[in-house]
Amino acid sequence: MAAPTPIADALAGWAAAARAAEQPLPDKFPCAACGIDRIVNAKSGTIRKHKAAKSDVLPCPGSGAPVLSARVPARSARGYYKDPETGDRYPSVTTLLDKGMAKAALSFWAAKVVAETAMDNLPAMLASSRTPEEREEFIKWLKNEPIRRRDDRGDIGRAVHRLIEARILGEPPPAQLASNPEFAPYIDHFHDAVRTWKLRFRASEMVVAHPGENYAGTLDYIVTSPLLAEALSLPPRSLLMGDTKTGGELDRVVYSGHKHGVYPQAGAQMAAYRAAPVGWLRDGTRIDMPECAPIAVVLHLRPEGWRLYPARCGDDMFQVFKGAQFMADFETYRSKNVIGEALTPPAPTSDAGDATTGRKDVA
Numbered sequence: 012m013a014a015p016t017p018i019a020d021a022l023a024g025w026a027a028a029a030r031a032a033e034q035p036l037p038d039k040f041p042c043a044a045c046g047i048d049r050i051v052n053a054k055s056g057t058i059r060k061h062k063a064a065k066s067d068v069l070p071c072p073g074s075g076a077p078v079l080s081a082r083v084p085a086r087s088a089r090g091y092y093k094d095p096e097t098g099d100r101y102p103s104v105t106t107l108l109d110k111g112m113a114k115a116a117l118s119f120w121a122a123k124v125v126a127e128t129a130m131d132n133l134p135a136m137l138a139s140s141r142t143p144e145e146r147e148e149f150i151k152w153l154k155n156e157p158i159r160r161r162d163d164r165g166d167i168g169r170a171v172h173r174l175i176e177a178r179i180l181g182e183p184p185p186a187q188l189a190s191n192p193e194f195a196p197y198i199d200h201f202h203d204a205v206r207t208w209k210l211r212f213r214a215s216e217m218v219v220a221h222p223g224e225n226y227a228g229t230l231d232y233i234v235t236s237p238l239l240a241e242a243l244s245l246p247p248r249s250l251l252m253g254d255t256k257t258g259g260e261l262d263r264v265v266y267s268g269h270k271h272g273v274y275p276q277a278g279a280q281m282a283a284y285r286a287a288p289v290g291w292l293r294d295g296t297r298i299d300m301p302e303c304a305p306i307a308v309v310l311h312l313r314p315e316g317w318r319l320y321p322a323r324c325g326d327d328m329f330q331v332f333k334g335a336q337f338m339a340d341f342e343t344y345r346s347k348n349v350i351g352e353a354l355t356p357p358a359p360t361s362d363a364g365d366a367t368t369g370r371k372d373v374a
C-alpha cells in the first residue's frame with residue numbers, strides 16, 4: 012500500500028471560508044490596484060469605477076474587479092461558468108454530459124411519468140378536452156410534470172447540501188429542514204450514513220475549473236474516512252470525492268443492469284471534477300486542487316434508506332468524459348455545418364434523351 016497522503020492544506024481553510032462567504036459583502040473594499048478602500052457594488056460584488064488619483068484621465072485598473080465571494084465563478088442559466096476575474100467562460104460539466112451522453116432511459120422515464128399523471132387525473136383531463144384553450148392548458152401542465160418531479164428532487168438535493176454545510180461548520184441542522192416532514196427521512200438516513208462510515212466533510216459545493224480542457228463544475232463534496240479508505244484499499248487519509256443521488260429506487264436494478272438512480276455517468280462526472288486543477292473556496296480564494304483518489308463514492312439517499320456505492324473516477328473515466336465533451340461540442344457547434352441545402356436538380360440539356368436512355372439501361 013502507498014504511503015498515507017496528508018490532507019492537503021488547500022482545503023484546511025474551507026470552514027472559515029464558508030463562514031466568511033455567509034457574511035454580506037462589505038460596502039467598501041481595498042482596491043488591489045490603488046490600495047484605497049473603494050465602494051463595492053452590492054449587486055455584482057465588484058469595485059465601483061474610480062480614479063486612482065483625482066488628476067487621472069483614465070479609471071483605476073482595479074475598477075470593476077470582483078471582491079471576496081463574488082470572485083467564485085457562478086453557473087449561468089445557459090450552462091456556463093464565468094470566471095469574474097478573467098472573464099473566461101467554461102461550459103458546465105453536467106451540461107456537457109447531458110448533451111454528449113445518450114440518455115435513452117430519460118425519455119422513457121418522462122413518457123412514463125406523463126402517462127401515469129394523465130391516468131391519475133382522468134376526470135380533469137376529460138373536462139379540459141371540451142375547449143381548445145383548456146385542452147392546450149392541460150397538455151402544457153401534463154408535459155411539464157417530468158420537469159416538476161426533477162425540480163422536487165433538486166429541492167431535496169439542496170437540503171442535503173445545507174446539512175453537509177452545517178456539519179462542516181459545526182452547526183446544528185437548519186431548523187426549517189429538521190422540521191420539514193418530507194425531508195425528515197432523508198436527513199435521518201444521511202446522518203446514519205455519516206455515522207456508519209465516520210465521514211468527515213472537507214469541502215462541499217465547491218466550484219472547480221479546468222481552463223486547459225475548457226470546462227467547470229460544482230462538485231458535491233470531498234470527504235475523508237479511514238473506514239471507507241480501508242474498504243476501497245486506499246491510503247487511510249485519502250481525499251474522496253462524493254456525490255448524492257436522490258432519484259430512483261433503493262436496490263432496484265434496471266434493464267441495463269445499473270441500480271435505479273445510480274448511473275455510471277457519475278463516474279465520468281466526478282472524473283472531470285477530479286482532473287480540474289483549479290478550485291475556489293467559498294470566500295473567493297482560488298486554490299490549486301488537492302489530489303483526490305481515483306475512486307469516488309455515490310450516496311444513494313432515499314426515503315426508504317441509503318446505500319453508499321464506490322465509483323471509478325480515474326483517468327479511464329476522464330477519457331469517457333472527454334468523449335462526451337467532444338460529442339457535446341458537435342451538438343452545440345459543428346453539427347450546424349454538416350448538412351447543406353437541398354440540391355437543385357440540374358437543368359435539362361440537349362442530350363437529356365441520352366441520359367434517360369442510360370438510366371433505362373441500368374434498370
Ligand SMILES: [Zn+2]
Pocket residue numbers: 042043044045046047049061062063071072073074
Ligand atoms: Zn483603484
